[in-house]
Amino acid sequence: MLRSRALVLLAAAMGVLSAPQITQRDMAKPTDTEVLQFAITLEQIENAFYHEGLDKLDAxxxxxxGYPPWVRARFEQIKEHEATHVAFLASALGPAAPQPCTYNFxxxxxxxxxxxxxxxxxxxxxxxxxxxxxxxxKDxxxxxxxxxxxxxxxxxxxxxxxxxxxxxxGPFETPLSMDGVFSIASQFIVSCPESNPKLMVxxxxxxxxxxGSPHNGESVKFKFDHKEVKHxxxxxxAWFDGIFVQYSDLSQDDTASVPDGVQGTVYAAVVNEKAGTPTAQKLLTGLAMFEISFPSYAGNP
Incomplete structure (x- = not known):
């Protein structure tokens, strides 16, 4: 139940927070440096989240x-991991590393x-x-x-x-494109330094x-600005679950049914074509992220 609440909470945040002030560049295949700049941007979000949260929420x-002491202690370890990731990527990027932004969680x-x-x-x-x-x-x-x-x-x-x-x-984790990830992660960004390099998104x-937390077979209403989706x-x-993508027709009233077989953390987006893999799919909207819980005795799809 709490895991489902996590994604309902995230969906609510995405509807409330304003668009981040991040500069974009013309689209082309990103260089390794640009991929790492994107990676450190995500790590900086996580780093800020854990530092802020554990400063506010004491033992x-x-x-x-209702949590035993080891729960917060493990979160402290995760906080150290994220700080290390930021430092490692910053060292690799050198002067090309973007600076942390202002966030809202x-x-x-x-x-x-x-x-x-x-x-x-x-x-x-x-x-x-x-x-x-x-x-x-390869390194x-x-x-x-x-x-x-x-x-x-x-x-x-x-x-x-x-x-x-x-x-x-399930047996596979879900790969997501940089655009898809950024549609979720950017909702926590309020503003960034103007000196930061342009992200490849x-x-x-x-x-x-x-x-916000539908079930298999349930009809879902999709809400987006049709003026921004010109088609x-x-x-x-497109329903992203592991390395596979399933598709449903979007009706004229912007509804579609959740396919059978998807479970756990599922992502959905509006598209105009049926690509074979998640990262090959061109998204017309950002991702909606939700949870379809399944019991411990259920088999993998």
Whole structure:
């Protein structure tokens, strides 16, 4: 239940926070430096989140929320991991490293902090998987994979040990494109230094869904600005779950049904074509992120 609340909380944040002030550049295949600039931007979000959250929420706050002492202690370790990731990427980038931005995180107690942590770690892992194909230098790829492994472990720990849900969604993690990841991560950014390098991303129209935590087979209402999504033909909803993509026709009243078989953390976006893989799909909107819970005795799809 708490894990589902995490993504409902994230969806609410995406509808409330204003668009970040981040400069974009013309689109082309990113260089390794540009991929690392994107990676450190995500790591800076996580780093700021843990430092701010653990400064605000002391041991007594976690105890009052019903958590044993080791939960906050593990979050302190994650905070150190994220700070190390930022320092490592900053060292690799040198003068090309972007500076931290100003952020806004929607949590007010240890439980909502833990829920948002799970969402951030899950998106972070998907970002590294999706960006792996863009890296040319194999040493850089290995280093990114090492960070990916930690992000995934952290997401699994928060989801299972803290939120009492499942540590995984299925046999595959979900790779996401830089644009898709940024449509989620950017919602926590208020503003950035004007001196920061331009990110290799395309800012996508916001997407909201109703209900915020649907079930398999349920009809979902998709809310987005049609003026920003200029396409006259048939639109589809792409459902990202692991390395596979399923599609539903988007009806004239902007509804579509959740496919059978998707479970755990699922992402959805409006598209106008059916690409074979998640990272090959051109998104017309940002991603909606939600949770389809499944019990421990359920089989993987």
């Amino acid at each position: 007594k706050a976690f105890e009052a929320a 929607p949590y007010n107690d240890p439980k909502s902090f833990a829920a948002l942590s799970m969402a951030l770690e899950t998106v972070g892992a998907s970002a590294y998987i999706g960006a792996a194909q863009l890296l040319e230098n 850089t790829l290995t280093e990114a994979a090492s960070i990916l492994g930690v992000e995934s472990r952290q997401a699994g720990w928060v989801a299972s040990a803290v939120l009492k849900g499942s540590a995984w969604d 395309d800012t996508l129209p916001k997407l909201a869904i109703e209900p 006259d033909g048939q639109l589809f909803v």
